[in-house]
Amino acid sequence: MHALIPLLVTISLPSVLSLSLYVDTSCSSKKGWSDYYSETQNFAKRASVRMSSSSDTDFKNVFKRIFKVEPGSSEAFNNVVGILKAVADLTATSDLKNSDIRLFCDNDKRWTQIQGGYHDPTTEMVERDTPSCQRQPSALGRTYSRKSKPPQNPNDPRAGHNPNRISVSICDLTFARPSKDGEPAWLKDDLVKPDLQNTFLDTFDDMISVTILHELVHAVSYSPAESKVIILDVPTKESAYGWENVFAKSAEDSLKNAENYMYTGLWAVLADMGYTLPRIKESDDQIVKNALEERAKEGWLYHYADGTKRALEVVARRFIS
Numbered sequence: 001m002h003a004l005i006p007l008l009v010t011i012s013l014p015s016v017l018s019l020s021l022y023v024d025t026s027c028s029s030k031k032g033w034s035d036y037y038s039e040t041q042n043f044a045k046r047a048s049v050r051m052s053s054s055s056d057t058d059f060k061n062v063f064k065r066i067f068k069v070e071p072g073s074s075e076a077f078n079n080v081v082g083i084l085k086a087v088a089d090l091t092a093t094s095d096l097k098n099s100d101i102r103l104f105c106d107n108d109k110r111w112t113q114i115q116g117g118y119h120d121p122t123t124e125m126v127e128r129d130t131p132s133c134q135r136q137p138s139a140l141g142r143t144y145s146r147k148s149k150p151p152q153n154p155n156d157p158r159a160g161h162n163p164n165r166i167s168v169s170i171c172d173l174t175f176a177r178p179s180k181d182g183e184p185a186w187l188k189d190d191l192v193k194p195d196l197q198n199t200f201l202d203t204f205d206d207m208i209s210v211t212i213l214h215e216l217v218h219a220v221s222y223s224p225a226e227s228k229v230i231i232l233d234v235p236t237k238e239s240a241y242g243w244e245n246v247f248a249k250s251a252e253d254s255l256k257n258a259e260n261y262m263y264t265g266l267w268a269v270l271a272d273m274g275y276t277l278p279r280i281k282e283s284d285d286q287i288v289k290n291a292l293e294e295r296a297k298e299g300w301l302y303h304y305a306d307g308t309k310r311a312l313e314v315v316a317r318r319f320i321s
């Protein structure tokens with residue numbers, strides 16, 4: 001029961017400035033890396049641009065379905081734009097020690113086991129639990145954050161490291177989910193043909209770029225003041241992922257759940273390709289409303305290139321007959 005708990009539909013996020021990103025060679029040496037990473041940034045960029053557009057009512061509706069709050073100028077809406085913009089605006093740096101976020105594709109091999117935990121000598125971070133890529137079963141990715149006080153001794157290996165550093169791992173499991181041609185999928189070449197009409201959103205879950213986006217949403221939500229990442233996987237790991245879970249979440253959980261932001265980015269680029277959630281009109285017959293609502297929940301892609309009315313009439317016939 002939530003009745004006794006004040007319902008907070010806003011989250012307290014740091015005012016995100018431009019954050020720097022160090023990309024380790026374990027990522028940049030992967031075949032196709034720059035394509036996967038630009039796709040990630042494009043998801044974030046297109047979402048923040050679409051949300052900031054006053055005329056993009058269709059995407060505002062997608063936002064509303066994902067976050068269950070009214071689009072516009074609410075704090076919650078601005079927070080979502082801010083997070084996606086922060087991912088889009090990450091600036092590359094080769095300065096590991098000063099970087100805010102460090103991205104690795106080493107399957108967490110940089111961590112070595114020490115008494116009572118694990119130590120990463122590359123970023124000088126310590127974790128108690130087994131690194132996520134090394135667990136059985138492996139995660140797809142993981143964002144590590146732990147506030148670290150700058151050491152007094154300048155010869156300490158931790159000296160000079162950004163005290164608010166975040167490290168992100170994209171696990172081998174993410175790179176091991178090939179599309180039909182044997183390479184990991186990305187939208188531009190692999191998934192646009194011949195037609196995505198009536199495709200499920202799940203089709204895109206295996207893309208490397210969506211996992212990178214999911215992790216970077218965690219990473220940019222780090223609050224130095226609170227020494228923690230604000231956007232997590234909520235309410236539990238089991239129910240955080242996948243469109244149906246995202247669609248079913250309360251406003252409070254949606255705003256705190258990385259996967260909701262990831263799907264916002266994905267929908268923004270699908271919108272560029274002409275696809276969106278099924279549109280439900282007040283005047284629709286209830287049987288049509290129910291059917292379209294079910295399809296929205298299941299994540300069906302709808303193409304409305306010839307306008308709304310005709311497409312809905314076709315659907316109506318399909319369900320009424």
Ligand SMILES: [Zn+2]
Nearest residue numbers: 214232233258
């Ligand atoms: Zn996560």
